[in-house]
Amino acid sequence: IFLFSSYVWSHAQNLSLSKSVKQRNPANITIHGGPDTPRYEGDVEAYFAANPHVDITVRNEGEVTVPHLLEALQAGRTDDGFDLEALRHVEGLCYRGHDGKVVRTPDRERIVDLDWIPSPYLTGLFSSYGDGVTTTAVIETNRGCPYGCTFCDWGSATLSRIRKFSLERVYAELEWCAVNRVGRIFVADANFGIMERDVDIAKKVAELHSQYGYPKQFVTNYAKNTTKYVKQIVQVMTDAGILTEGILSLQSMDAGTLKTIKRSNIKLEKYEELAREFRNAKLPLFVDLMLGLPGSSMTSFMDDIQQCVDREVTPKIHLTELLVNSPM
Secondary structure (H helix, E strand, O other): OEEEEOOOOOHHHHHHHHHHHHHHOOOOOEEEEOOOOOOOHHHHHHHHHHOOOOOEEEOOOOOOHHHHHHHHHHHOEEOOEEOHHHHOOOOOEEEEOOOOOEEEOOOOOOOOOHHHOOOOOOOOOOHHHOOOOOOEEEEOOEEOOOOOOOOOOHHHHHOOOOEEOOHHHHHHHHHHHHHOOOOEEEEEEEEEOOOOHHHHHHHHHHHHHHHHOOOOEEEEEEOOOOOOOHHHHHHHHHHOOOEOOEEEEEEOOOHHHHHHOOOOOOOHHHHHHHHHHHHHOOOOEEEEEEEOOOOOOHHHHHHHHHHHHHOOOEEEEEEOOOOOOOOO
16 A cells, blocks of 8 residues: 655655555555545546556645544455455545545534644654754644635635644644754745744744754745734744745736735735844845735736835745636
8 A cells, every 4th residue: 555645846756766665466455535625526526547557645734534444444355455445434534435426525623622633753753763864854733724825726725714733732842853954944824823822832943043053944835914013933943053044925916917816915015124124133034925826917017026025024036826626
């Protein structure tokens, strides 16, 4: 049984490996999940048709679904392999039925208590790697995004209240990283700095840096529609000597484009105030802009860049991509 977690950067490689696995032994079972695995019904049908080596896909969070999936496969095991019809009562799946048609089971509810999920850091999963485990660690302090921007499948997938990991767990994972000399921590929240406790998390990172000398760099996706805590977080990191930067994910400042992509942005006066505060404090501040958004034009994009120049902030320009599960 092979499990593939696909992101925009790993999807093609995973499909290639999955195909090889099936060619080596047709009885092998291939299970694909992750944010770049299709969820919409028509896309799922096309995905299975284009990739005959794919047996099963998992929708949304996999931590609960996969154990149930494996138990069902074991229960349906035969002398010839696995009977996928045993999966019919496992929520959150699509699989290839006996008649070749794709079977879609009901959606699974999202995990409410995130601390139920075992931490790969705290359970000793990485201890076998010994010293110098990795240069970068990815940590979640919460899950979810309250925004529904059409270019993104993060908010469209959740569009609900943010669910939080406990501070005790977050602190313990951060300390694991510091003790194991992880140089770069990436907090994979959709909106770090949206909650007051995020300032406390930043202070914890600074404290650990003072004690262990690690981490040396802190990277995250900052809150998009509130700037209340962003400056405090960047100030804490900068004072501690941790490499970080404030990034405002504006994407565009053109009213027509923002309406088209259903983007609720920082009010311009908030943006100007924050830019001024960062400049006075000599803190690094960048603006994310997306090139090629629906509704934008060469003129509107040039105006976006000009506004960055006028406010003395550096734009980071990203090409717009059509993500598999985004509303766009």
